[in-house]
Amino acid sequence: MTGGQVPGSSTRTTTCGPSGVCETYGVTLPQAALAFVRRHPAVVSTVVGVRDGSQLTEAVRRSAATVPDEIWDVLAAAGLLAPPPG
Numbered sequence: 001m002t003g004g005q006v007p008g009s010s011t012r013t014t015t016c017g018p019s020g021v022c023e024t025y026g027v028t029l030p031q032a033a034l035a036f037v038r039r040h041p042a043v044v045s046t047v048v049g050v051r052d053g054s055q056l057t058e059a060v061r062r063s064a065a066t067v068p069d070e071i072w073d074v075l076a077a078a079g080l081l082a083p084p085p086g
Contacts, residue, residue: 021078025071028062035067036081 022032037046048059075081 021071021074021080024074025068027065027067027071031062031065032067032071034063035065036072039072 022029027035034046034048037043046063048063050056050059072081
């Protein structure tokens, strides 16, 4: 994963935002992205596109990662996620 541009920022990053929130919690951005999608009650499965066996292995490893629940509040407080409804 090469990282991405955070909207409104000139900082290139491979973590969850310029503050390195994902890194602080010991997870990668792809691991957090997969966990974020699975948090929605309407999501029953996720599909990850892969081109070869090594990408499949990596996708399975990323999907199995444990992402702490508190990361979502920290990302929302940093303005990197919309706060949860309710």
